[in-house]
Each structure stands twice: as C-alpha cells, then as structure tokens.
Amino acid sequence: MNVQEIVKRCQALFEDLEFNAVQQWKAAVPGRKAIGYMPIYVPREIVHAAGMLPVGIFGGGDQMEVIQGDAYYQSYICRIPRSTIELGLTGKLNCLDGMLFPSICDVIRNLSGMWQIMFKDKYVKYFDLPQNYDDATGGEFYVHEMQTVRDDLAKLGGREITDDDLRRSIAVYNDNRKAVRELYAYRAQKPWQAPTSEVYLVLRAGCVLPPEEHTALVRSYVRETDAVKRPVRDNARVVLTGSFCEQPPLGLIKSIEMAGCYVVDDDFQLCQSMLLDDVPTTGDPLEELSKAFLHRSAQTSSKYDETKAEKGTHLLRQVKTRGAEGVIFAAASFCDPALLERPMLLEILGKHKIPYTAFKYAENTGQMAPIREQTGTFADSIKLWSAA
Ligand code: SF4
Numbered sequence: 001m002n003v004q005e006i007v008k009r010c011q012a013l014f015e016d017l018e019f020n021a022v023q024q025w026k027a028a029v030p031g032r033k034a035i036g037y038m039p040i041y042v043p044r045e046i047v048h049a050a051g052m053l054p055v056g057i058f059g060g061g062d063q064m065e066v067i068q069g070d071a072y073y074q075s076y077i078c079r080i081p082r083s084t085i086e087l088g089l090t091g092k093l094n095c096l097d098g099m100l101f102p103s104i105c106d107v108i109r110n111l112s113g114m115w116q117i118m119f120k121d122k123y124v125k126y127f128d129l130p131q132n133y134d135d136a137t138g139g140e141f142y143v144h145e146m147q148t149v150r151d152d153l154a155k156l157g158g159r160e161i162t163d164d165d166l167r168r169s170i171a172v173y174n175d176n177r178k179a180v181r182e183l184y185a186y187r188a189q190k191p192w193q194a195p196t197s198e199v200y201l202v203l204r205a206g207c208v209l210p211p212e213e214h215t216a217l218v219r220s221y222v223r224e225t226d227a228v229k230r231p232v233r234d235n236a237r238v239v240l241t242g243s244f245c246e247q248p249p250l251g252l253i254k255s256i257e258m259a260g261c262y263v264v265d266d267d268f269q270l271c272q273s274m275l276l277d278d279v280p281t282t283g284d285p286l287e288e289l290s291k292a293f294l295h296r297s298a299q300t301s302s303k304y305d306e307t308k309a310e311k312g313t314h315l316l317r318q319v320k321t322r323g324a325e326g327v328i329f330a331a332a333s334f335c336d337p338a339l340l341e342r343p344m345l346l347e348i349l350g351k352h353k354i355p356y357t358a359f360k361y362a363e364n365t366g367q368m369a370p371i372r373e374q375t376g377t378f379a380d381s382i383k384l385w386s387a388a
Pocket residue numbers: 078079080081104105106107108245246332334335336337338
C-alpha cells in the first residue's frame with residue numbers, strides 16, 4: 001500500500017463504529033474473544049497473552065448522535081462516558097466479551113459500575129492503577145491487580161496464561177511501542193512528511209488491530225510517507241497536551257495544522273506510549289510490567305506526582321527533545337484531571353518562558369473557526385517572537 005492507501009484504511013477503521021475489524025478477527029477463528037479498554041492505560045499484554053484482542057474504546061467521536069447516553073449523566077461532565085454508553089446500548093460493542101475500566105477519574109469509575117449493572121453477561125473490571133510508586137507497596141498492589149485480570153481472563157478463555165505467554169506478549173508490545181516511538185521521532189524530525197491528522201489515524205488503528213499487524217502498519221506508514229516528498233511550511237512547532245482521554249474530532253486536529261502548527265508531540269493515544277522503554281522479557285512478567293509502570297512511564301494528569309518538583313517534567317522534556325516552540329493545552333470540556341492540572345503546568349511553562357495557549361473541546365465539537373483563529377494567532381505570535 002502507498003501512503004494514501006494506508007491513511008485511507010486507517011480512516012475507515014477509525015470511522016467504523018460497528019467494529020467490523022474486531023468482528024472479522026473473532027470470526028476468523030471460532031472461540032476468539034475481544035476485551036475493550038478505556039483510556040488511558042491498561043497492560044494489554046495480559047489480554048494478548050490470553051489469546052484475546054485488546055480493543056481501545058474512545059467513545060463515539062463526532063459521528064454518533066448521543067440519545068440514550070445523555071439520560072444516564074448530568075450535563076456538566078465530559079462526553080466520552082455518554083457516547084460509550086450509547087455505543088453499548090445500541091449494540092455496537094456486542095463484539096466485546098468484556099471491558100476494562102482503568103482508574104482515570106471518577107467518571108470512568110462510575111461508568112465501570114454502570115457497565116456491571118447494564119451488561120451482566122459481560123466481564124467487567126475496574127482496573128485500579130497504583131498511585132504509590134514503591135515496589136513493596138504500590139508495586140505489590142499493582143501486581144495483585146494484574147494477577148486478578150490474569151486469573152479472570154484465564155477463566156473466561158478456558159486456559160491458563162503462563163509466564164511464557166506473558167513474556168511473548170511483552171515482546172510483541174515492546175516492538176509495537178518501539179515502532180510508535182520511531183513514528184513519533186520521525187514526525188518530530190519531518191512534521192511536514194507526517195501530518196498529525198495522519199499520524200493520529202495510524203495510531204488509532206492500533207485500537208482495533210492485533211498489535212503485530214499494527215506494528216507493521218506503523219512501520220509501513222513511515223516508509224511510504226518518506227518516499228513521497230511534501231512541501232515544507234514555516235509552521236510553529238508545538239506540543240499538544242491534555243487530550244489523553246476523550247479525543248478531539250479529527251477536524252480539530254486538521255484545523256490546528258491548517259492554522260500553521262506542526263504538532264511534534266502529543267498525548268492522544270497514551271496507552272501505546274505510556275511505558276517509556278522496553279519491558280524486560282526475563283524475570284517475573286507481572287513484576288516487570290509493574291516496575292515499568294511505576295518507574296518508567298509517562299506523566300499524565302491521572303497519575304500522582306510524588307513531589308512538586310516532578311510536576312511538568314514530562315511536558316518540559318517533550319518540548320525540549322522535540323524542539324517545540326510552544327504548547328497547546330487542548331482538553332475535553334469538564335475533564336477534571338486535565339483541567340485541574342492545567343494551572344500548575346501553565347505556571348511551569350511560564351517560568352520556563354515557553355509560549356502556550358489553551359482551549360477546551362468536546363469529541364463532537366463542530367465549530368472549528370474559533371479554534372483555528374486562536375491557534376493561528378498563537379502560531380503567528382511564536383513566529384514573530386522567534387524572529388525578534
Ligand atoms: S475526559 Fe477526563 S473527566 Fe472525562 S472520563 Fe476522560 S479523564 Fe475522566
């Protein structure tokens with residue numbers, strides 16, 4: 001496939017709210033099972049080691065009209081739980097045999113309880129990630145939490161999940177994370193060759209494809225896009241942050257780029273890049289997954305920072321290593337984790353004299369003009385300051 005064909009395929013997967021790719025994967029071998037997971041992060045290795053397909057669920061986006069889902073929630077919360085409920089109630093998630101709800105925020109925790117009541121025939125687990133990073137405390141808790149999922153999925157799948165199964169799956173996801181890191185590095189180096197509106201679709205494909213297939217897709221995208229030279233623009237290089245859960249509509253990402261910004265780093269699909277380096281494939285696999293999360297994972301708003309000095313260090317590193325000239329805070333409306341952390345991050349950027357702008361969106365935001373004007377003005381101001 002050439003680059004247009006790759007992007008077209010990824011866009012089709014992104015728009016398919018019937019999850020046909022998952023249905024086809026299951027139909028290929030009778031008895032296969034698929035397990036959904038919500039943002040931000042779950043150790044997909046355990047699902048994969050059970051012979052099941054992990055499926056990333058990011059709500060209904062801007063293609064789905066939420067009718068029943070609104071009745072389940074008050075008006076002053078974000079949209080992703082409503083559209084996820086809508087996906088469930090309209091049967092679009094029937095292909096899933098279970099759901100994992102990681103501990104991002106109260107909204108997702110409550111959604112996990114509702115899911116247990118509404119979909120009694122499915123496996124549902126609220127997956128509590130540790131907020132203490134001592135191996136003997138948070139680590140032990142986290143290993144226990146992973147072991148529970150391992151036991152549950154072994155029961156669901158009717159077979160034991162061995163340590164070697166887990167090690168093989170860790171190796172598969174190490175390779176996937178490596179490919180994603182390569183894609184991010186390529187985009188930072190040549191953002192005109194890998195627009196974020198395309199990179200986003202390539203990464204979203206990883207929500208529904210088996211990891212082995214997704215890894216090959218990511219690498220073929222980098223290879224194919226590099227083969228077709230595209231015009232270089234005098235855009236401002238920015239890090240986009242705060243979009244780790246409810247995703248902005250694709251049109252919003254395109255608007256930011258059309259307004260004169262190259263997004264050189266982001267936190268859209270954190271599950272694929274949360275662990276910052278390889279997980280060892282020797283030793284106890286759950287302990288190694290635990291250590292990777294506790295000590296070598298990306299900072300994000302739903303993770304506790306043990307000291308004030310740590311706050312914002314990941315964002316500052318993104319700015320520095322990607323050669324960014326500014327930061328765009330783009331968070332879902334009513335997203336408590338992102339919006340409560342924002343003032344602290346703004347203060348840190350201010351201290352480091354890094355320009356920033358901030359706005360909110362919903363996954364079905366339709367009015368792009370104000371955001372385009374705001375980011376366009378931001379990009380222009382960066383260029384003026386750079387030239388000064
Ligand atoms: S968008 Fe924010 S508040 Fe809403 S579910 Fe996600 S993390 Fe929670």
